[in-house]
Amino acid sequence: MDIRDQTPKARTDGLLVEELDDETLVYDLETHGAHCLNRAAALVWRRSDGNTTVRDMVPLLAHVGLPEEEALIWMALSRLDEAGLVESVTLPGAKSGFSRKEVLRVLGATAAMTFILPAVESVVAPLAAQAASCITLAACQKLPKNRCGGLPICENRSLCCKVSGTKCAALAC
Amino acid sequence: MDVLDRHGWTEGTTISVQGVRVGFRTDRPGVLERVYDLLPPGWKPSDRGEVRRLYSLRVGGEGKRRGFRLYHILYMNASRLERSMDLEYLFDRLEADVQLYVAERARRRIFVHAGVVGWRGKAILLPGRTLTGKTTLVSELLRLGATYYSDEYAPLDPEGRVHPYARPLSVRVRAADPRPTRQTAEELGAEVGRRPLPVGLVAFTHYRPGVHWRPRGLTAGQGIISLLENAVPARRRPKACLATFREVVSAAGLVKGARGEAREMAEALLERAE
Numbered sequence: 001m002d003i004r005d006q007t008p009k010a011r012t013d014g015l016l017v018e019e020l021d022d023e024t025l026v027y028d029l030e031t032h033g034a035h036c037l038n039r040a041a042a043l044v045w046r047r048s049d050g051n052t053t054v055r056d057m058v059p060l061l062a063h064v065g066l067p068e069e070e071a072l073i074w075m076a077l078s079r080l081d082e083a084g085l086v087e088s089v090t091l092p093g094a095k096s097g098f099s100r101k102e103v104l105r106v107l108g109a110t111a112a113m114t115f116i117l118p119a120v121e122s123v124v125a126p127l128a129a130q131a132a133s134c135i136t137l138a139a140c141q142k143l144p145k146n147r148c149g150g151l152p153i154c155e156n157r158s159l160c161c162k163v164s165g166t167k168c169a170a171l172a173c
Numbered sequence: 174m175d176v177l178d179r180h181g182w183t184e185g186t187t188i189s190v191q192g193v194r195v196g197f198r199t200d201r202p203g204v205l206e207r208v209y210d211l212l213p214p215g216w217k218p219s220d221r222g223e224v225r226r227l228y229s230l231r232v233g234g235e236g237k238r239r240g241f242r243l244y245h246i247l248y249m250n251a252s253r254l255e256r257s258m259d260l261e262y263l264f265d266r267l268e269a270d271v272q273l274y275v276a277e278r279a280r281r282r283i284f285v286h287a288g289v290v291g292w293r294g295k296a297i298l299l300p301g302r303t304l305t306g307k308t309t310l311v312s313e314l315l316r317l318g319a320t321y322y323s324d325e326y327a328p329l330d331p332e333g334r335v336h337p338y339a340r341p342l343s344v345r346v347r348a349a350d351p352r353p354t355r356q357t358a359e360e361l362g363a364e365v366g367r368r369p370l371p372v373g374l375v376a377f378t379h380y381r382p383g384v385h386w387r388p389r390g391l392t393a394g395q396g397i398i399s400l401l402e403n404a405v406p407a408r409r410r411p412k413a414c415l416a417t418f419r420e421v422v423s424a425a426g427l428v429k430g431a432r433g434e435a436r437e438m439a440e441a442l443l444e445r446a447e
Contacts, residue, residue, distance in 0.1 A: 016411055016412055016415065018397075018415050018416075018419065020393050020394050020397075020419070021393070022392070022393075022394075023392060023393065023394030024394075025394055025397055025398065025415060027401075027411045027412075027415060029411070032407070032408050032411075034397075034398045034401050034402075034407075034411075035398070036392075036394035036395055036397070036398050037394075038392075038394075121394075121395060121398060122398075123398045123399070123401060123402045124402075125401055125402070125404070125407035125408050125411065126402060126403070126404070126405075126407055126408075127408060128273060128276070128277040128405050128406065128408070128409070129273070134265075134269055136255065136266075151302070154255075154262070154265065154266055154269070155257075155262060
């Protein structure tokens with residue numbers, strides 16, 4: 001099967017969706033990721049219905065003022081895939097993503113056009129405790145090194161919970 | 174909990190704030206007076222005794238045997254939250270824990286970790302977690318004539334208006350100070366806001382030495398997810414957060430960027446908020 005005959009399917013379960021004028025917000029209730037899709041990304045996400053092929057999506061780009069270039073669809077799909085908003089997609093040439101630079105080169109466009117390219121901005125909603133004003137030394141030392149968070153240590157607020165080697169420790173803020 | 178309940182508690186109270194009820198008890202007369210100073214703004218005594226969260230403060234100090242000192246211990250329900258020889262430290266922990274609990278569970282407000290001032294009938298919101306320089310910036314804005322609303326949390330109502338949460342500011346004179354000093358807005362010559370305000374400007378910023386503030390504008394969607402990153406009940410009530418933030422961004426300017434010295438930034442913010 002030609003890779004362009006794939007029919008991407010958007011995830012719909014466990015998502016909260018808010019439509020804004022030019023953007024779509026998606027909150028993932030499973031991962032607590034919040035994603036902001038610009039018009040081009042939202043268009044591809046909406047048409048990822050499991051029936052529309054990548055090839056058929058290309059003409060839709062004109063609706064958001066973009067050239068009908070297949071690379072833009074792949075770019076959108078790779079961003080949506082990274083955000084976990086589409087079921088697995090096989091990208092052409094075993095590529096794992098499409099950088100803005102690459103796509104602009106394909107389009108022969110300028111950097112000024114980057115803002116209309118498909119984009120998905122993501123954040124992870126914090127745990128309430130991550131919004132706290134301090135963390136105890138004991139709690140800091142129990143955290144895995146990728147979750148130190150940088151919060152001040154409650155016992156001494158001139159120290160913060162930071163990565164030290166393979167663990168979290170109280171270091172100068 | 175039964176064992177803890179059998180301890181000789183001498184004073185106790187239940188308070189209600191933002192629709193959340195919290196209980197406190199202690200075994201040392203007079204300590205509750207100190208606890209009242211730590212409670213979130215707007216608290217009221219509650220005559221309903223049943224609470225989901227009960228803090229118990231066991232005051233240690235000199236033991237019965239000469240030369241022995243006992244730990245002060247703070248419990249949250251049946252769990253020991255903290256123990257220390259420093260009672261002030263436990264008060265700090267109690268304050269932070271109660272504030273966070275209320276911020277997460279408040280029924281009609283969405284609490285965002287942010288500094289807030291009022292300016293010309295609108296609010297300037299400065300979201301950011303601890304140590305991003307919120308208090309320094311808020312203090313500087315107050316010196317320039319802004320009205321004080323909060324240096325910690327911005328309670329937002331469903332219409333997107335921000336309500337006062339005017340605790341004394343936690344000022345660190347030196348970065349190495351283990352405990353911030355409390356300063357009231359009045360001591361800085363500022364007024365305290367009393368009424369809710371619509372948000373006029375949201376500035377996402379953090380301190381970086383030597384930087385000049387050159388903010389970039391954010392779209393409404395970017396503003397909403399950035400607010401979500403600082404929202405205390407983001408995971409508990411994502412739908413309410415999104416709806417509230419939508420109201421906020423519908424009428425507010427949204428900017429983001431690292432800042433240098435607070436004075437320069439404060440002047441630029443007020444100019445932008447005009």
